[in-house]
Amino acid sequence: MKDDDVLAFIRERGEILQKDLWKEMGIDSRKCSKILKRLEERGMVEREKTTVDGVVTFRITAIRKPELNHLPPCFGCPESYCEPAECEKLDVWVWTVGIKMSGED
């Protein structure tokens, strides 16, 4: 089980109790705790101590980073040569993000 698998699971839920997380993911509670500590250090999740039914646990919340899609696909694109006018990725980005962002002005 990789850290990013746990992160993806938390992101999907938005927030989850640590005592539920390790059970639902089928991982050892100590391992889960170590993974969460690393994710917290990376600034990917927040851990807030809480008591549920008399049990002390942590409420884990995924920290929402700025959405990648406001950066165009050209940035960091692996293609060394391209025709921007014919690039489908750029076209989709321009016609989706562009419409959304210009509508917010």
Place this chain on the structure above:
Amino acid sequence: MQSLNGEIEYLVEEYIRRISGEEGFAIFRSCPEKEFTDEEISVKTGIDLNSVRRVLFLLYEAGLAEYRREKDEDSGWLTYYWKINTEKANEIIKKELERTRENFMAKIEYERENMFYYCENGCGKFVFEAAMSYNFSCPECGRPLQFADNTRLLEFLENEIRRIEDILSLL
């Protein structure tokens, strides 16, 4: 809105994410300033050794990491000693932003020179000539094609170019 300096830091982070994924970014973040081995990073992050090596070579290819090799005289094993080199980060971001700006300019020219029609079912977008050849009906689903007004998009791309130029002026 983030400050421009904050934005540059964000761009470096996003660049690393795009070339090496979320795991690659975690590896990059965990690398110390001094020299280190891939095994040290694997232990520190809990990420398997092969993934750490793959990411370090990706960072090397991007110019963000360097290494030296040492051969063990007895076993013949090679040990790689890595070092993160962020001196080139600004140069890389500059190159990526310049490429993005050029692509935006080419896209603006193309959008200005053509009229577009699209299918509301999301089947596709067509230039005027193609739409006319389909008799303004979607070739996939038959739905009437709609005129796509790109005025706002052109404004958006022009604003983005100005934004890129603001960032470039700081690099």
